[in-house]
Amino acid sequence: MVGDISFLKNKTVLFAEDDFIMKEQVKEILEMLFKKVYCEDNGVSAYDTYLEDKPDIIITDIKMPHMDGLNLVEEIRKNDYETPIIMITSFNEQELLLNATNLSIDGYIIKPINLNSLVRTITKSMQRSNKNKGLIHLRHNIYYNFSTQELYQNGEIVVLGYKEVELVKLLIANYPKTVSKENISQSLWPYESTCESAIKNLVLRIRKKINSDIIVSVRGIGYRLEDVMQD
Secondary structure (H helix, E strand, O other): OOOOOHHHHHOEEEEEOOOHHHHHHHHHHHHHHOOEEEEEOOHHHHHHHHHHHOOOEEEEEOOOOOOOHHHHHHHHHOOOOOOOEEEEEOHHHHHHHHHHOOOOOOEEEEOOOOHHHHHHHHHHHHHHHHHOOOEEEEEOOEEEEOOOOEEEEOOEEEOOOHHHHHHHHHHHHHOOOOEEHHHHHHHHOOOOOOOHHHHHHHHHHHHHHHOOOOEEEEOOOEEEEOOOEEO
16 A cells, blocks of 8 residues: 555545446545545536536546546646546557547556555645645745645735635636636636626736736736746
């Protein structure tokens, strides 16, 4: 067995698998490791659960009904390169993995699933993810801490609302790219119909709180961050 895995007790996992027997077997193991386990049997419901519950890690089978694992990961990676994703595959599905080379998969598990292999892959994926979540230097005396999900200015916490935090995280994850208004809306309001003014007001509130125009508006497209560097 691998080393200390107690840190997983504070984490949540989304597990997507359409084989009922395997899903129940793996679910029992995951429930011993994680604080919360979300189980789905197809890609569409898995994506809905991802949007609603924001799990700390995702484990998905490569073949599922309605939306397969590759399409599920592709949808998630449009706005999220932070959440670790592990893919479950059979030996005869190796060619399908060629399509996953650009999807930032954090680990693979070959069926039949071995307990030690499962835990080892989860641990490595989570640790690798955590290493990438340090302090992000946004501008001069402004930092974002991924570990605490807090924004700091002059050493003090800038109090942000939930949507404001989510927007900051989204822009950091996509830096230096511009995030379209459509993607922002889909990520922050997945089940609501929103207008451009809602996004604009969100940006203005953040700018006002930090007295900085680090969030740049790209006319007719969306928003991006300026002058970001990782310490």
